[in-house]
Amino acid sequence: MNKKHVKMTVNGKTVEGDVEARTLLIHFLREDLGLTGPHIGCETSHCGACTVDLDGRSVKSCTLFAVQAENADITTVEGMAAADGTLHAIQEGFMQEHGLQCGFCTPGMIMRTHRLLQENPNPTDEEIRWGISGNLCRCTGYQNIVKAVRYAANKLNDTTREAAE
């Protein structure tokens, strides 16, 4: 089958590859780039395990062809920790508040939280629940995920405040 050349930025690095027009972005990320953080949990865009950040939006990467991501700027969970290994406040929040169990939904949840907290840096619990409602978790019952998001929001807000002072 004919292949198309694609080029995009993933976690700050320029990446290129040759893909079929029908290749899903999630498969390009996982199979070609070896970024296995984003997962596949359904084929109907419901579970959100494949969520990545694309040009400032949360995107379910199983619902997008790789060719549609041409020139896009993508962040996956692998790109969240600092270069020196320091965890992102969201990652820390999930660990501190026991916001994960099997870990399969976690990369998608973290990426969705990342965008949610930029859209709304100080969400109420209800706003958090609506904000992550496109991401399913089968283990935690969400209560500790909500706490994890709030932990991250507080920490990020503190950091912003300190920087401003």
Place this chain on the structure above:
Amino acid sequence: MSDAQTMTLEEREATLGGVGTARKRKEDVRFIQGAGNYVDDVKLPGMVFGDFVRSPYAHARIKSINAEAALAVPGVKAVLTAADLKPLNLHYMPTLAGDVQAVLAEEKVLFQNQEVAFVVADDRYIASDAAELVEVDYEELPPIVDAFKAMDEGAICLREDIQGKTEGAHGLRKHDNHIFEWEIGDLEGADKALADAEVTVKELITYQRVHPSPLETCASIASMDKIKGELTVYGTFQAPHVVRTVASLLSGIPEHKIRVIAPDIGGGFGNKVGVYPGYVCSIVASIVLGIPVKWVEDRIENLSATAFARDYHMTGELAATKDGKITGLKCHVLADHGAFDACADPTKWPAGFFNICTGSYDIPVAHVSVDGVYTNKAPGGVAYRCSFRVTEAAYMIERMIDVLAQKLEMDPAELRLKNFVQPAQFPYNSALGWEYDSGDYPTAMNQMMQAVDYAGLRKEQAEQRDKVARGESRSLMGIGVAFFTEIVGAGPSRNCDILGVAMFDSCEIRVHPTGSAIARLGTKSQGQAHETTYAQILATEIGIPSEDIGIEEGDTDTAPYGLGTYGSRSTPVAGAAAARVGRKIRAKAQKIAAHLLEVAEGDLEWEIDRFKVKGLPEKEATMKEIAWAAYNNLPEGMEPGLEAVDYYDPPNMTYPFGAYLCVIDIDIDTGESAIRRFYALDDCGTRINPMVIEGQVHGGLTEAFGIAMGQEIAYDELGNVQGASLMDYFLPTAVETPIWETDFTVTPSPHHPIGAKGVGESPNVGGVPAFSNAVIDAFSHLGVKHMPMPHTAWRVWKQCQELGLTK
């Protein structure tokens, strides 16, 4: 002086991170960075992909299969059909329930989406393309969808491979579509209790077909090294060691040449206990092709072909006195097992531990019979986050108690309190043969009733009902009470085995010279935090900080043999093995300490992380020092090293219990329910990690909420599976999911080395009846005795309409 010598006792306890600590999870570090290693993340050199051709029909004869067009697609390596597997005797595989299941359909297909052919190709897109091109010619046959019609006279025989066989794995078969009848208890006594009773109730309680649906679907990768004659299988296996044994028995490859690896598992909930055609086909394809073959299920395949749960039609009967003392129980179950009996139960228990159905109540006489039947539905029958058929049993008895309370015009909580097994009765022998290890039901129940102000809620409900009657409100209030007793931790080898292997479990530990350790166990976490909690058990036993104890599971080349993780058995069985192996280490450590301190063993006493000489508190040997000495300074004649193994065969199962309460508000005009409050009190004995326990309870309650309020794998009259995708199958999101209040009491298990009972499944077992009872309770004053699950808005609205409540 080292830090260890200057620290206070409290600081040393904190450093230890042992039993009772809300220790943060070890496994999180990789998961939050996308560095988990699930089966589909594993990539082997030269690996190809398999995909299934599946039946569009529920029941049809296969007239021909033509794979020519598929084989002509560039990149296609092979197309396997039953004809290829038959010479290897692999077209059928044994099930855990003593039946066989078609790996690839031979003459007939028996359920929609049954596996018919396996296409192997260079990538998953090509495999999927080629699967579309395999031509299968079918002759449709009438399906049996209604379990109640399976044994009708003249009903078409579904399983022609065993037609006419009157003897099955569990005794007599009364009909070609009958699998077994299982009976326990005193039929004559139960009948007499019902005949003599002042009050009786009888109700058909159906627990619908549902699916565990973990977020990661099932998957496997088989890699046959033809030169070495070695097979490696990666897979989503809750019980990897059993998979190795089964793979050896089926393939003829010696067991030491098979390595089964269960890497990180993205949730199991029972879905990943069984052996599925996909696993077998990936293995066969790899053996045939000599290259690694990966198979990954998609969500529709997952929901429609692997591992349904429940599908029990339970007719319960209770006998009681006028003042509410239960005098007998009888229950008949019609169990819909689908096309093959692939239920994941211990061998001798075709209906699992359904005979826990006397629940938390002192019922003097009981009888249970279960008829299993074949239908044109997917096989499975797994324990979806419960011990074997325990959630069905709990649902039946907890519903029946409410039905009886209604008839007696008694409060359902009061009726429960009146019939509880009392603390002094433990160990309690139930009428259906179990020995409950420990419990204090009245304390738990009263604690729950106080916490929620039960009397206040009932008062409010009465007022709300009056308001509705007066036309001032369109909202009904329901209060659901559930008090469950689980039976987990299978099990004693005298009555529990899987395919002949006794259901023990194991732990092996090696302490390194510098005082850290590696421990391996026969279980397999799917999110339950074993790497965190087993280390806590060991830390308390051997005085080495949990941070310094690595835990490994899931690789059959390195871990000791065990029966895996399901039925809440990890803590009761492998957790016990961990405690016992720790005691073996400490016994040897004590001998070394005596040698180092030049005293007799009996002069030593244990304190957190060291031995001290009695009466001379400054003379001590820490575990760190002892570990070092184990490799260079041992008593005369002692074997060097510090390691041990323990295989634990539990003397009994454990019986966690709990008191749950749900408050629900139902909109009469839309049928929509809002969970106002959910309180869960769990008693799982000794609590190893309160944070992990709470997380398990939250998760299990959310699954129970999904089951009670929305989940169903339904079939239409042609056997088409309805809604086998996340478009239709209800997995609650954060928006619908209620807020959970948790609480606990602690009644240790008297026979478990540290008194722990297991908790992961309790919230599913107790949660479902609490939700269902709440919905039905909202209508109980209007004479409604029962409403079938799931309690969707549509069904609830229909109930409102039938009662003439809607406008």
